Amino acid sequence: MKYHSWSKENRIYIAICISFYLITQSGLYAQSVFKIPGKVEDFANYSSLEQCHALMHRLANREHSVSDSLSFDSLLSATQRKPYLLSTDSKESIAKCVEKFTVGEIIRIDSLRAAKDDREVFSLAIKLFSTLDDLNMLEQLIDVSMDTKDWKNYSEISTAFSHYLENPLQVSPQAGKEDSLVRALEDKYLISYIKNNSDSFDLQIKYIDILRNRLSQKLRNDDIASALNASNNLLEAINNALANPEDSLSSDYQTRLRRYKITPIYLQYRDSLLNSLRSSGLSGYIASLNRIRENIGVDTLEHNSFFVDKMFDAKGFIGYRRDSTVWKSAGSEANGIVNDPYKLVHPGKINAIYFLPALCRRIKWIPAQKRKYHRVNNMGCWRSYYEIRQMSSSYPEIEITIVTATVGHFDELALPDPYEEADLIRKAWHEYHKLPANILVEYTPKINLIPPDNRRLDDWSESNLTKIKEVIGKTQNEFSSLVLVSPEGSILRRNYWSIPGVEFKEFLNTYYSWWIDHNKAAK
């Protein structure tokens, strides 16, 4: 900052600003230090820290704020009358202000909200604030655009953020607009904080939650400010982020974030969704989803969100229908393993798809006193079997499919031939456990460690289990997971660890009864 070329008057005012800034920080201490001249009362209207800070910022940024069109006197007069100068909601006055490239401060959020339909004014404002690097106002603009559901402004706002960070974000046009915005915010606040404080995950999540809520529904800046100020660590983190702009978050963490953003929104709309499902069935449910989608700004049902997942086509080299007949013939090669894609969704039916681990194939009897602590029981295998039988008897229209993979052995019997293993799996689950379900077996590639170790290492990297993990979230266990899929292939509900809670059962009951009625009516 070059103060030496300024006039004497300017320097005085700068000193006044600085001293006032310090007063707001620490009472009247600054007065004794800086010996403020008699024009202090002129600044009495600068009642907030932000305003003083913004003024300082503008003064320091000479070429934008002072040099061109406005003299410092006019600026001062404008800002002195600032708080209610342009609160008349008039588009003209806003446009006038924007034209003159005065301070962003004078454009209140109310005014912008009033002018939300005027695209030109809005874009002008974005331009202004981005050139002024006024982060505070940009955030307010985001809130307004959220409120107006005007998603076309998002790319501009993201660009503004990138400009602010002096580290242009690579926002691909294919990516969701919301995502680019979210990434911008994450980059701004959370990168360094999360990286430097990886142990306090709860606190991080709290901040992320704040941002999510603000993005989705809540527009109260006061709450955000208070929450952000709740921790000094965050301020440090912001400083660190500005000092060391990192490239991006780790992919693992991004997935966790994506997973997390779903929950509060879903909880918020759960009741209304269930009501709509009760009243008008699946069409009403989908309509509600669409409404929510519009509200929270998810403009597509195809991207990684709770409502929008489609069930994928699983890999498998052999499948058995519930009557033990071969679901689909194995690959064309005689003894080779061909992992063809299988359609897990049976058209015209509700589908329940279980992912069960290899441990579930142990059929040995477990003593009663050890049963509670035994790993097989802890994986939920026997409970899953019970559920499958119960679900089949209670909801006979549901098509149940179990997805599993070869591991080279069954119980204590080594089986190098995966077809033998698949047949034993079929025997165990169809004939022994009497499970009324289709079975899909995937071939798991493996390697062996060098001798004398020789141990087998399974390669799960491209398996169905990896896919389901992407769908249900990385923090969840891919084993013993259950998803309910609509006849159209959309994942309606999923539960983890195969524990159908009240919510799952409630949904299942409602959805199933509606579906039966709907089919009857159709007939």
Add this chain to the structure above:
Amino acid sequence: MNDSRVPSEPELYDILDRVHELDTGTGVLHIRVAAYWQGSTRWTRNRIGMCVNRTDHYLMIDREIAGGWGKTVTNQFNDRSIVSALKYTEWMANERRRNWFPRDYSIPIPEHHDPDAIVWSDKTLAYNFIDAGKVVRSICDQSETERLMSAGYIECTAGSSAYSLYNHSSNNRIRRYVKLSKGQCSTTVRNPSEMASGWAGVSQIDFGKVDEEAIASKAFDKCIASANPVRLEPGRYTAILEPQAVADMISYSLFAHGVIVSREYAEGSPLRHNASPFFLNYDPVTRLSRSKLGLQMFDKRISVWHDPLDPEMGLVGFQPDAMGIAPIKYVENGVLTSLPYDAIYSANRLEITGHNVHRNSFRMSGGDSTLDEMIANTDRGLVITRFSGGSTMNSSSLVATGLTRDGLWLIENGKVRHAVRNFRTLESPFFILNQVEQLGLPEKVFSEHPGSLVSPSDMLAYQARNFAPQFIVPSMKVRDFSFSTTIDAV
């Protein structure tokens, strides 16, 4: 059951057939029938105090119905008792299976051939306490003439066992028969002031190889030579371990300890890995714990192995798979080459059906040095007869404490100078087996089996590896053996 002390194969198979005929139940039936004879003679203070000849037999029935297990043991072989035992197992299995689903298929057992392992000697069966009493009497007479007190124990066991596995659903039946024998003799001799003590003993499958009088004379010599012991400062000395001392040090704490040498234990979860001495590290790439397999752990002259067909070692027991009977080599030229594992481990990790079952018995390679040569090559050191009261202090390093007993002598300038008061030692077998200077000829030693009396489970063929542990180890000269404190025990 006739009067035969060791029933023959047809006799035991007849009993198995009779049980099958009387069975009206379902499920998978395991039947084990065993009979044994045991003769023993014990003497103390030059007088025979016990002379026992006993026989017993068992019938054990295990039944599995749909995951529920019922188990009965009886020693009554009449029809009524067998029927009630069968009914009881059926009732118990059904009680336990109540909430379980029927199992109507079984895992196929691969075809295999079990070679006939020899753990049998007619000479052991021919033992009778009249002959034994004569031998003991001569030992007692000798000790009385030399004004010493002797005590000792002679025991011979012989038996046979048959096992049958029958699956009602698949009508699949397997039968096995095995004969087992073992014998042991040990003697302790002390002087009247009880300040000198000598011991000798040996365990054999063939009792004909046991020379009681040679054992007694060895004990006499040790007792006479260990009179008037002097106190010595504790510290690290070169030590010459007799074969019995080597076996006491490394058998039950290392190679005869099933958990310690278990591969699953060595490659267990990272939370408990430091418990195993064979754990190497945790590999974050493969997410597996690695053992020390393939690494040089001992002196290059050391090899440790077991062969079930070795007549001096004994069988490892019948298992319904092919791998139970295979030889195992723990250590080859000092490199750790194999660790035992169970069937679940082998199927899960190694893609092998079967298991590498742990053996209590083992052989250790040796050298050609005699005890006299070792003494002659030693400037200053100690000769140790055996250890007693050993216990492991740390499971990962296997540092063990113990007491030297029944003969400890100081060597100076290649000659045995005088007897020494006993020490408490604190040493690890890994340290010993890396500080070897000379090795002697391997020989059979006395194995103190925890359950000296035969129990039903000992006699069952599927656990026969516990029946008669046999150790064949060399004498050993090692550097810097740690003697921690002097003790007053004789």
